[in-house]
Amino acid sequence: MKTIEQITKEYLEFSAEQADKCKKQIQLLEQEDKNDEANLEKVKLNIYGIFDTLIKTSEKKALNQKELEEQQKVSSFCADFLATFDRIPANWRINYEKAKEHNNVIEYVIEENKLSVSEQLKNQFNLIWEVSLL
């Protein structure tokens, strides 16, 4: 079983890789005068940053739980971080639904982007955790 630090490291590597792709894409789009699409990529880039911060918080929180066994700490850490994928995008989901209802395309495309990144990161984290259980 992987440790909290290993899981965090793996997750952050994946996130950094995706963020790098985003940065390259932003550069490319800006060079091509596709500024709105570049801005949409910037929105994505922010989301990677948000969840990077959140995983570090969950890691710190779990490591400070001295009373727990190592395995319990890992479970607590994973559960805590996974919960952020429900908690943080909750408002984005509401905004997305509202925008869709009012046919506010610009708003819902932005929210859709944010939700797709959080979904991607959640799936990746689940994958890292599942593999760590093997």
Next chain:
Amino acid sequence: MNIDNVKLFKCLGDKSRLSILSNLINEPMYVELLAERLNLTPSTVSFHLKKMEEVGLVHSKKEQYYMIYEIDEQLLNMSLSDFIHQENSEEKMQREREEKYRSKVISSFFQYGKLKSIPVQRKKARIVYEEILKAFEPNRKYTEREVNIIIADYHDDFCTIRRDMISENLLEREGNIYWVKDNNSNDKNPLQYYLL
């Protein structure tokens, strides 16, 4: 046609939107087809179309299950000089709005040629004083007594109005002599001519 030119040109300053327009010029299309042709996601295409719809470059209409987008031919056939001309029309409209406001203030504050009250708002007071200024002849010198008599025809508080007309740069004075300020001329003081 009411177009926000700045918004329109900003909207056009995006390569993807120009590609979408270029496709729509050939034929009206739905989002998915445009997305496929331009190798963009349907969401991104919808995003761009919405922005173009907001400035009037494209219109949408529902056909069976699809929302079909088409260009606004009239707008796209306009020349750059048409846009510049339209901008000038906006200035004209602005002037008309100001003139309308001016007439409204004058009719509210004047009755039978008399000023009912001195407006508290500076903008309105200025309009009222400009109206009173019409009673003065340009390029003529007035004594303070003459100025008071002219203003007293409009309102009893001629002292306040006279002072305000000076501070509003409508009248100028030197000693006991007043004259209408020529705001189009650099000659500040016609008295100087007499002193030469």
